[in-house]
Amino acid sequence: xxxxxxxxxxxxxxxxxxxxxxxxxxxxxxxxxxxxxxxxxxxxxxxxxxxxxxxxxxxxxxxxxxxxxxxxxxxxxxxxxxxxxxxxxxxxxxxxxxxxxxxxxxxxxxxxxxxxxxx
Numbered sequence: 769x770x771x772x773x774x775x776x777x778x779x780x781x782x783x784x785x786x787x788x789x790x791x792x793x794x795x796x797x798x799x800x801x802x803x804x805x806x807x808x809x810x811x812x813x814x815x816x817x818x819x820x821x822x823x824x825x826x827x828x829x830x831x832x833x834x835x836x837x838x839x840x841x842x843x844x845x846x847x848x849x850x851x852x853x854x855x856x857x858x859x860x861x862x863x864x865x866x867x868x869x870x871x872x873x874x875x876x877x878x879x880x881x882x883x884x885x886x887x
Contacts, residue, residue: 770837777829778849784822785854786861791815844884848877 791813810816833842852874858864 770833770842773829773833773836774842774845775849777826777833778846778853780822780829781826781846781850782853782857784819784826785850786857787815787822788819789858789862791817791819841884841887845881848881848884851877 791810794815795810795813811820830846833846855866855870855874859866
């Protein structure tokens with residue numbers, strides 16, 4: 769159960785990051801971020817709204833995770849999984865270039881995930 773919650777939270781957080789990126793790309797020409805009106809306008813963007821909803825859902829998952837696992841166990845797993853998922857999704861969706869050093873870093877994260885899971 770705890771691993772399912774951790775995996776689900778990482779997937780939901782990845783979705784939130786992807787939708788927020790899409791939303792910010794769609795307003796990049798109009799959003800200056802220097803006044804309150806333009807900041808409020810962001811919330812009329814469907815992708816930004818969806819990202820916010822997913823962030824709230826991931827926070828609910830995080831509260832549940834914290835109630836059943838140690839912080840020192842859950843936090844590294846959630847963060848590492850989210851980094852891996854966001855990197856892969858960015859490559860697939862946004863066609864971002866992933867350097868060899870970044871791939872190596874993801875590999876090292878995966879080794880860290882395995883070590884934490886075995887602890």
